[in-house]
Structure formats: C-alpha cells, structure tokens
Amino acid sequence: MKTPENSWLWLYKIVAGLLIVALLGIHFVVNHAVAPEGLLSYADVANYYQVPGIALMEIAFLVFVVSHALVGLRSILLDLNPSPAILRTANTVLLLVGAFAIVYGVWLVFVIQSRG
Secondary structure, X not given: OOOOOOHHHHHHHHHHHHHHHHHHHHHHHHXXXXXXXXXXXXXXXXXXXXXXXXXXXXXXXXXXXXXXXXXXXXXXXHHOOOOHHHHHHHHHHHHHHHHHHHHHHXXXXXXXXXXX
C-alpha cells in the first residue's frame, strides 16, 4: 500500500535533519565554547545578535527545526492511516502551527537584535 507521503517531503526531512545537526553544532560552539562563560544574559544574547549573519543563522535553525518536526509529526499521523478528511485537517493545522511558530520566532529574533 502506497502512503500519501510525498517523496520530496521525505527527502526534505533528511536534508533538514542534516542541516539541523550542523546548525546545532555551530550554535553550541558559538554560544557555549567561544563565549568566555557562555551567553548567559539577555544583554549577551542581544549583543551576539549584532554579529553579521548570526540572526540569519538562528532564523534558518528555527525554520529547519520547526518544519522538520512538523513533517515528522505528519509522517507519524500517516502511519495511523487517517481518512482523507482527517489528513487534510491535520495538514492545515500543522501548516498553521508551523507558520505561527516561525513568524513569532523571526519576530523575536528581530526584537532581540534591535535591542543589542
């Protein structure tokens, strides 16, 4: 039986997972190894976001984590063999939750960056 998961979504999960690992590694090194005592305060994080490219890297990290997680949840739902109506509803809910999380996260990055 063929599942309704698109092969492009499957490939995206693999690529996003690899990018998450790479970005998480950079995030940990910069935030916890390079910073003398780690970025412990809001002021430290706000100053860190002034470095060119950091906000973009953190936004990319956010987008890949959220989208990877939601595509993974959709895959789990597909294992339950839902009706087409439930799948459409789940797709809409996951898309809305993901869009909200990403928009909120991007807004938060810009707010923090503006206060540095």
